[in-house]
Amino acid sequence: MTVEGPLRPVVAVAVVSWNTRELLAGCLRSLKHDVDRGLAEVHVIDNASSDGSAAMVREEFPWVRLTESPENLGFGRAVNVIAGVTDTPWLAISNADVALRPGALEGLLAAGEADPGAGIVAPRLILPDGSTQHSVFAFPTVPFTAVLNSGLFHLSRDWSDRLALRGFWDSNRPRRVPWAVGAFLLARRSAWDAVGGFDPHQWMSAEDLDLGWRMREAGWFTRYVPSAVVNHHHSAATAQVWGDELPIHWQRCAYAWMLRRRGRPRTAAVGVMNFLGSGLRYLALWPLALARPERFREKWRRLGAWTLVHAYALAPRHTLERYV
Numbered sequence: 001m002t003v004e005g006p007l008r009p010v011v012a013v014a015v016v017s018w019n020t021r022e023l024l025a026g027c028l029r030s031l032k033h034d035v036d037r038g039l040a041e042v043h044v045i046d047n048a049s050s051d052g053s054a055a056m057v058r059e060e061f062p063w064v065r066l067t068e069s070p071e072n073l074g075f076g077r078a079v080n081v082i083a084g085v086t087d088t089p090w091l092a093i094s095n096a097d098v099a100l101r102p103g104a105l106e107g108l109l110a111a112g113e114a115d116p117g118a119g120i121v122a123p124r125l126i127l128p129d130g131s132t133q134h135s136v137f138a139f140p141t142v143p144f145t146a147v148l149n150s151g152l153f154h155l156s157r158d159w160s161d162r163l164a165l166r167g168f169w170d171s172n173r174p175r176r177v178p179w180a181v182g183a184f185l186l187a188r189r190s191a192w193d194a195v196g197g198f199d200p201h202q203w204m205s206a207e208d209l210d211l212g213w214r215m216r217e218a219g220w221f222t223r224y225v226p227s228a229v230v231n232h233h234h235s236a237a238t239a240q241v242w243g244d245e246l247p248i249h250w251q252r253c254a255y256a257w258m259l260r261r262r263g264r265p266r267t268a269a270v271g272v273m274n275f276l277g278s279g280l281r282y283l284a285l286w287p288l289a290l291a292r293p294e295r296f297r298e299k300w301r302r303l304g305a306w307t308l309v310h311a312y313a314l315a316p317r318h319t320l321e322r323y324v
Contacts, residue, residue: 011039011091028057042065045069046067076198098232120223134166195211
């Protein structure tokens with residue numbers, strides 16, 4: 001796609017900020033070229049940061065449209081604020097801990113325009129060590145969970161790739177995928193409006209899962225574009241709150257989402273299968289943890305915590321609602 005001085009920006013970029021000042025500055029610098037070309041307008045919504053992020057934006061990036069929230073709205077609600085005051089054909093959803101490589105936004109737009117069924121277009125995410133982040137996942141349905149925990153996915157590498165399993169997913173192949181991590185996503189405005197944007201009840205974590213699910217239910221798809229590359233510091237804001245427990249927090253949020261969207265029977269079935277599968281791996285690792293604690297004890301301990309978190313699938317609704 002070639003953009004030559006459009007009359008108005010094609011993309012409104014909504015960057016959600018919370019106490020990641022230096023990373024936010026890098027994110028905005030990476031967007032400046034697209035703004036100068038007239039391709040994009042950039043909005044930062046700051047969720048009551050205490051590290052001077054908002055002041056930095058005002059002083060160093062006068063071309064950015066800044067919204068200062070007096071409270072932490074969470075990620076989805078913050079993006080919804082920006083979506084409500086913009087009307088561009090495309091809306092880019094962005095963490096503050098990303099930096100777009102040259103041509104990334106244009107590549108996403110080209111892929112989206114070439115696939116009219118794509119409601120969301122997702123880039124390749126690159127971690128600080130230079131590796132590609134596993135950023136595409138299958139929906140946590142009962143059949144998928146059964147295949148995952150039974151090990152049946154080992155029967156076919158192609159099948160495992162289609163299921164977007166870690167270690168099997170081919171990150172170099174562009175395609176339609178179930179859903180993608182929301183560090184940076186390009187959403188078609190008509191699709192976004194059709195599903196009502198982010199669910200405001202999903203305060204933090206799993207909002208990308210929820211958006212991808214509702215897009216699919218409404219007949220839209222998520223397209224993955226590996227040639228559009230975005231650097232991702234990964235969980236810079238959320239790790240400040242949950243630290244090493246962030247994966248466990250995310251899983252609790254996923255079960256809360258599942259209960260709201262899929263009901264108690266499916267949520268319980270997925271949780272029980274995950275509990276049994278993880279528990280068996282925990283028991284299998286026990287002898288190694290005893291024999292070689294310096295190598296396996298920490299992994300065994302983490303697996304035990306991961307096993308227990310699946311009990312949340314059976315928790316009362318009021319308990320799980322704390323995680324939405």
